[in-house]
Amino acid sequence: MVHSGIQYRVWINKIKEKKTGMKKKLLGYYDYTVIITYCGMLFAFFGLLRVLSQDYWNAVLYLMLAGVCDMFDGAVASTKDRNESEKRFGIQIDSLSDLISFGVLPAVFVYMISGKNALVGLTAALFVLCALIRLAYFNVVEEDRQRQTSECRKSYLGVPVTAIAVFLPAVYLLYDHRLCKSILCFPILLIFMGIAYLLPVEIKKPGIIGKAGIIILGIIEALGMILFMGWDAI
Numbered sequence: 414m415v416h417s418g419i420q421y422r423v424w425i426n427k428i429k430e431k432k433t434g435m436k437k438k439l440l441g442y443y444d445y446t447v448i449i450t451y452c453g454m455l456f457a458f459f460g461l462l463r464v465l466s467q468d469y470w471n472a473v474l475y476l477m478l479a480g481v482c483d484m485f486d487g488a489v490a491s492t493k494d495r496n497e498s499e500k501r502f503g504i505q506i507d508s509l510s511d512l513i514s515f516g517v518l519p520a521v522f523v524y525m526i527s528g529k530n531a532l533v534g535l536t537a538a539l540f541v542l543c544a545l546i547r548l549a550y551f552n553v554v555e556e557d558r559q560r561q562t563s564e565c566r567k568s569y570l571g572v573p574v575t576a577i578a579v580f581l582p583a584v585y586l587l588y589d590h591r592l593c594k595s596i597l598c599f600p601i602l603l604i605f606m607g608i609a610y611l612l613p614v615e616i617k618k619p620g621i622i623g624k625a626g627i628i629i630l631g632i633i634e635a636l637g638m639i640l641f642m643g644w645d646a647i
Contacts, residue, residue: 446489479518547610
């Protein structure tokens, strides 16, 4: 009975493909609404490679670039009239990318810069778990919200995981300039951020002015690193 049901669905899908003439060659979606999300994930992966090479300045730079991509991918996606499957795919791919960019990358960064300390490794693992839980919960809530309304989201519950792309570079700048002398500042940051991800505090979604302010802050951080570390650090 189950086998017959599967055959029926396959038959229906083949009919739909013949009608639309849009048989897919690859799984997934590749229009402009998700390309910026893919770019953000790639930046994060390159950042991981830099961390493993202990090139922390460039790792931080890639983290910030991934943050910029995440900041604007939703606005870009909203410019296209997407079907239900495209919207659901967008939600999933965004969170999967965020887990790598703002969960795994910062965790590995802190573990490596702390000398591969076992306790710091446990802290980093728990931080990734907090990011995973927050993103999975967001997916469930966002899908329910989009079924009920077509309005843009105005607020979030919990601090968005993208926030680490602002705070980690700032802490690294302070540490590198010896304003923060202890390496413990990094795992402490992960602890506070992990808790902030899960707290049910309503955070207003930043508008154009807010996003511009975040970008300006990122530019100031980058300039600060160049000023204190020298151009040869790039």
